[in-house]
Amino acid sequence: MxxxxxxxxxxxxxxxxxxxxxxxxxxxxxxxxxxxxxxxxxxxxxxxxxxxxxxxxxxxxxxxxxxxxxxxxxxxxxxxxxxxxxxxxxxxxxxxxxxxxxxxxxxxxxxxxxxxxxxxxxxxxxxxxxxxxxxxxxxxxxxxxxxxxxxxxxxxxxxxxxxxxxxxxxxxxxxxxxxxxxxxxxxxxxxxxxxxxxxxxxxxxxxxxxxxxxxxxxxxxxxxxxxxxxxxxxxxxxxxxxxxxxxxxxxxxxxxxxADAEGVTKRIVVTVTGASTDAEALVGARAVARDSLVKTALFGSDPNWGRIAAAIGASDARVEPETLSVTVNGVLLCAAAAAVGDRSKADLTGRDVEVEVDLGLGTGTATVLTTDLSHAYVEENSAYST
Amino acid sequence: MxxxxxxxxxxxxxxxxxxxxxxxxxxxxxxxxxxxxxxxxxxxxxxxxxxxxxxxxxxxxxxxxxxxxxxxxxxxxxxxxxxxxxxxxxxxxxxxxxxxxxxxxxxxxxxxxxxxxxxxxxxxxxxxxxxxxxxxxxxxxxxxxxxxxxxxxxxxxxxxxxxxxxxxxxxxxxxxxxxxxxxxxxxxxxxxxxxxxxxxxxxxxxxxxxxxxxxxxxxxxxxxxxxxxxxxxxxxxxxxxxxxxxxxxxxxxxxxxxADAEGVTKRIVVTVTGASTDAEALVGARAVARDSLVKTALFGSDPNWGRIAAAIGASDARVEPETLSVTVNGVLLCAAAAAVGDRSKADLTGRDVEVEVDLGLGTGTATVLTTDLSHAYVEENSAYST
Known part of the structure; x- marks a missing residue:
């Protein structure tokens, strides 16, 4: 193989x-x-x-x-x-x-x-x-x-x-x-x-x-x-x-x-749906996947959906707070850009984390794979060339 | 005051x-x-x-x-x-x-x-x-x-x-x-x-x-x-x-x-000169300032100029390797996108790091302030909402 x-x-x-x-x-x-x-x-x-x-x-x-x-x-x-x-x-x-x-x-x-x-x-x-x-x-x-x-x-x-x-x-x-x-x-x-x-x-x-x-x-x-x-x-x-x-x-x-990325403790799949276009969905998914605050929160097993909303809101993808929802590991945490229920219901103790952001604007969709930002990532990359 | x-x-x-x-x-x-x-x-x-x-x-x-x-x-x-x-x-x-x-x-x-x-x-x-x-x-x-x-x-x-x-x-x-x-x-x-x-x-x-x-x-x-x-x-x-x-x-x-940013151990000033325009200099400086690999290297006091060259090369600023140079804390480490002298001459043991990238293409210039990416940053941000 x-x-x-x-x-x-x-x-x-x-x-x-x-x-x-x-x-x-x-x-x-x-x-x-x-x-x-x-x-x-x-x-x-x-x-x-x-x-x-x-x-x-x-x-x-x-x-x-x-x-x-x-x-x-x-x-x-x-x-x-x-x-x-x-x-x-x-x-x-x-x-x-x-x-x-x-x-x-x-x-x-x-x-x-x-x-x-x-x-x-x-x-x-x-x-x-x-x-x-x-x-x-x-x-x-x-x-x-x-x-x-x-x-x-x-x-x-x-x-x-x-x-x-x-x-x-x-x-x-x-x-x-x-x-x-x-x-x-x-x-x-x-x-x-x-x-x-x-x-x-x-x-x-x-x-x-x-x-x-x-x-x-x-x-x-x-x-x-x-x-x-x-x-x-x-x-x-x-x-x-x-x-x-x-x-x-x-x-x-x-x-x-x-799965083998530097310092990884979580495998994260970020899916954006409901974007105006597939291209905008990709821009938004990348922004969430790259956000250091999202990645450190997930390293800490913290379903901090506010950082996810902030990350996509700061991207070049069109976002309307009124139609924005965030689901983490199957649990809807945010609808219309506001809290829904108890964030602690999203169990992040495992290695796999699924983040779904529905922009509620159209049919554009995209998925990006990423990892968390851990102590091990910092350790590995602060001592690479020396 | x-x-x-x-x-x-x-x-x-x-x-x-x-x-x-x-x-x-x-x-x-x-x-x-x-x-x-x-x-x-x-x-x-x-x-x-x-x-x-x-x-x-x-x-x-x-x-x-x-x-x-x-x-x-x-x-x-x-x-x-x-x-x-x-x-x-x-x-x-x-x-x-x-x-x-x-x-x-x-x-x-x-x-x-x-x-x-x-x-x-x-x-x-x-x-x-x-x-x-x-x-x-x-x-x-x-x-x-x-x-x-x-x-x-x-x-x-x-x-x-x-x-x-x-x-x-x-x-x-x-x-x-x-x-x-x-x-x-x-x-x-x-x-x-x-x-x-x-x-x-x-x-x-x-x-x-x-x-x-x-x-x-x-x-x-x-x-x-x-x-x-x-x-x-x-x-x-x-x-x-x-x-x-x-x-x-x-x-x-x-x-x-x-100076008081989360987990900071280095205060980093990134200056890009010689860009086609000021706007491109800013795009390039931001790309270097945001790059996790640059930031972890500087946390490790490692003058890893290759990561700096890679970060600006991946940005939307126009870069020609032939005219690209990188200076860290006053020591020229890279000219024409190749090593110059001994990288260890750039002393990064202090708190202040000055990164200068000259694109050699025009008169555009911009400066961005950032910090390193440290263990403390990960610690602080992985335990924020919980």
Missing amino acids: SVTAAAGFRATGVRAGLRAHGDRPDLALVVNDGPSTTAAGVFTRNQVKAAPVLWSQQVLRERSLRAVVLNSGGANACTGPDGFGDTHRTAEKVAEVLGCGAIEVAVCSTGLIGERLPIDSLLAGVDEAATGLGDDEAAGTSAATAVLTTDTVDKQAARTRDGWTVGGFAKGAGMMAPSLATMLVVVTTDAALDAEVADRALRAATSVTFDRLDIDGSTSTNDTVILLASGSSGVTPDEGTFTGELREVCAELARGLQ | SVTAAAGFRATGVRAGLRAHGDRPDLALVVNDGPSTTAAGVFTRNQVKAAPVLWSQQVLRERSLRAVVLNSGGANACTGPDGFGDTHRTAEKVAEVLGCGAIEVAVCSTGLIGERLPIDSLLAGVDEAATGLGDDEAAGTSAATAVLTTDTVDKQAARTRDGWTVGGFAKGAGMMAPSLATMLVVVTTDAALDAEVADRALRAATSVTFDRLDIDGSTSTNDTVILLASGSSGVTPDEGTFTGELREVCAELARGLQ
């Missing part, structure tokens, strides 16, 4: 020694053995893009990839032309060991911004990875594990239908927001897809999954989601069916990212 | 018993004895406005106020028509004890959203306040103290020039963002001002002071800043001079709010 679930793919993870504390694997390689090498990618919308993002966006113009190489231990972001050179050399090295062109190799990096990667260690790691590639589940898990940073578990998913499979892994635990939620994701399929379909399906699937995950409002320089299609099943599914299955895999990976 | 510094004003603070733990003063009254009763106000831009905001906006259409009554212990927000009735009764009670009309009384409230105020206690408190009004500094301080919630100190300021004085107090410690930074502020002056000048001066002064304070990105339902002008000095200052002094008083109060 990973990148090796679909036929035509090999993967591995190795320890290249890129981390300050080099006792964990930190380099992953995913190879598409074809017969097709169709690929698509979506990337961070941050204007400050890491070298591997600039590189991978460029090579994906060809819509064809033999491999993706990923490293933890350094984002290779804000590293100037030399950093871009490091990414280029990494792709060339992978191309050399696989016997393909560098333009067929995407690169993903994650870790601290602003530091050069130890390129010699990285290139040696590629050599080692090339000899360790496997097509079984253990091989996929080894790749999924090598890209983790502050993540505590690997995130993998796969689905099979009508003779073809979609599977993938994701990493990401912080700096997560709209533009794909700081993360690296590789999804593979043995369905036979043309490049246009692969691109449309990936954009459609990510827009309602990874794009709806907002842990801390911060958007990384390195966000990347790549889809590789080997065509090895010989089956060309209907586009809608494929997109649906891909969306399910992405949704499962996104829920895995949410 | 408070609301009683200017001639023509009396004030007091009393304990009306509005708080769950009723051992602190919680009701303040500020009275303008004239001869003039010119007034101006600015209010939260939140679409969910507290009853006292709706009331005070209404009465300020007349641009004349005899008094402002303020309470802590409850925001009277999201309380429906009954809550609005409570505000109305409060203004009527103040009008009765002062012998004026309710339309000459502004009301401000702060505290938990969604709970009705204990109106009988509040009205009894107004009676008590009316008998305790004074025009000395102790009286002003007593009013400044009664409005505090999670604040740890009163925030007051005053300036005298050419025979006239401007002074005021502010309260606010959390839920602070763009639209005035959750807070209540009363500023008085004995300058003789016409209503147009008072309004323009207040808008100009708040737009570059309170509006540039962003503690946690959250905008309250209750933000209010009121200016009362008694004309008692008999001096009508030049509009520019008056606006300048008013701005200085507001700036000092805003710095006081920043």
